[in-house]
Amino acid sequence: MLLNRGFYPLVGFLDQCDYVQVLENMRLADGAVWPMPICLDIRSELATTLQPGQRVALNDQEGFLLAILTVSEIWRPEKVYEAEAVYGTKNPDLHPGVKNLYKNIAEWYVGGQVEGVSLPIHYDFRNLRLTPAETHRRFSQYGWRRVLGFHTREYLHCAHREMVLAAAREKNASIFIHPAVGLDHPGNRDHYTQVQCYQEFVQHFPANMILLGIVSLADRYAGPREALWHAMIRKNFGCSHFMVANDHGDPFAGLDVSLFYRQGAAQQLVANMESETGIEMVPELPMGYVEEKAQYIFLGNVGASDSVKTITSQELKRRLEWGLEIPEWYSYGNVIKELRRAFPPRSQQGFTVFLTGLSGSGKSTIAKVLMVRFMEMSDRPVTLLDGDIVRKNLSSELNFSEVHRNLNVSRIGFVASEITKNGGIALCAPIAPYESSRTANRELISRYGGYVEVYVSTPLEVCEQRDRKGLYAKARKGLIRGVTGISDPYIPPVNPELTIDTSTMTPAEAVQEIMLYLEEQGYLS
Secondary structure: OOOOOOOOOEEEEHHHHHHHHHHHHHHOOOOOOOOOOEEEEOOOHHHHHOOOOOEEEEOOOOEEEEHHHEEEEOOOOOOOHHHHHHHOOOOOOOOHHHHHHHOOOOOEEEEEEEEEOOOOOOOOOOOHHHOOHHHHHHHHOOOOOOOEOOOOOOOOOHHHHHHHHHHHHHHOEEEEEEOOOOOOOOOOOOHHHHHHHHHHHHHHHOOOOOHHHHHHHOOOOOOOHHHHHHHHHHHOOOOOOEEOOOOOOOOOOOOOOOOOOOOHHHHHHHHHOOOHHOEEEEEOEEEEEEOOOEEEEHHHOOOOOOEEEOOHHHHHHHHHHHHOOOOOOOOHHHHHHHHHHOOOOOOHHOOOEEEEEEOOOHHHHHHHHHHHHHHHOOOOOOOEHHHHHHHHHHHOOOOHEEEEEHHHHHHHHHHHHHHHHOOOOOEEEOOOOOOHHHHHHHHHHOOOEEEEEEEEEEOHHHHHHHOOOOHHHHHHHOOOOOOOOEEEOOOOOOOEEEEOOOOOOOOOHHHHHHHHHHHHHOOOO
């Protein structure tokens, strides 16, 4: 975005003076409007090697040269100050943008002008990755002088079409659908499905009045600042108007929780800055389907006797997961076809059963019986990732420190996520004593299919009585260390799907409880 002028007036990463002005006034040091800090963050070991005036190569992950950075300044930002200025809070528990700033952004910033050598290479949807120069040329060729930009990361359906068309008619403008996509791993199916759904969606507009392009852009969830930033980017792409929702850029938009920013604040800020940014704010006005009239109408125009139908994103996801009907008034057949292909019902999805508990609790036995039951069903491939198997084949170089235990569990999670993504069943049975690595696995695997955490809560004294490996006896005698439950802690799961105590039931009974849960949740047909 720096190289193709999508971030104009920026010519590189912000130096400290511009950075401070952006945080305090949403302007650069020269007074130009710019609401979002665009900084190159680096680790301290690299920061100590750089000096102002030095020229640094910026490469992509494969080592290809993209640009040359002429260093103007290296400094250590005050992240709490940045969080307060950009997000309106310094509390990472209240805002995901603050959490990302503290957790994932390195401790030093380097600023300076960037000279482009080559734009980053994308091999997917190359015909849609239009630069500002290309969109300006297209608009000129089409004779479009008034262009309405529309930013989204969501799937688009009938209500979106009606809303965008109504706004375009009011402003006598053509339409540029410009979703932000694809900053995840290139194997993320959501990215491909979303773009394919956008391609199907735009087929339902009148010919010669709409253009679809995609842009790689990270969400900041900075509310009004984010909306102004998005508007300025679309101005750089040639738009004269930009649609802004009343919850634009809110981290909790579309969720059944309270918004972080005041409703309408994003629209107000973009409208207030129109004279300086040169792009007009057009409010997104939500619409609903009135069955009696067989059409979408603005919710503000709904009569007292009108019955409005709608389906939330969460309800759409539920219907896809359970293979339920999605009505024609809600979305288009070609869009739903793409969604069903990418997100089959649970009975056809891959899933992971993650058993965690002390050594000797019965995890491995349950996992092996589960494997036999699933193999008998023969509807999906099954892989057993037992703790001992993984230690031998994937993690033989690791010890039993907390860091290495978490790394071992993360490796199991990665393999399980690949199995789940490809429609298989992963049965995992490590001790996994720490909640942080278990939570990370849940977040990773749940993106691709089902995730069922089973806490095998067999008491320590029962596990010691079993002690088939003799570990507990050796640990009690002080012969070995690092034994979970004796010298190392075990942190029980906070919210597992199932809790099973094998001191009160047989392995067959435990497996039956898991199978019944999977059937109830729709994973077994």
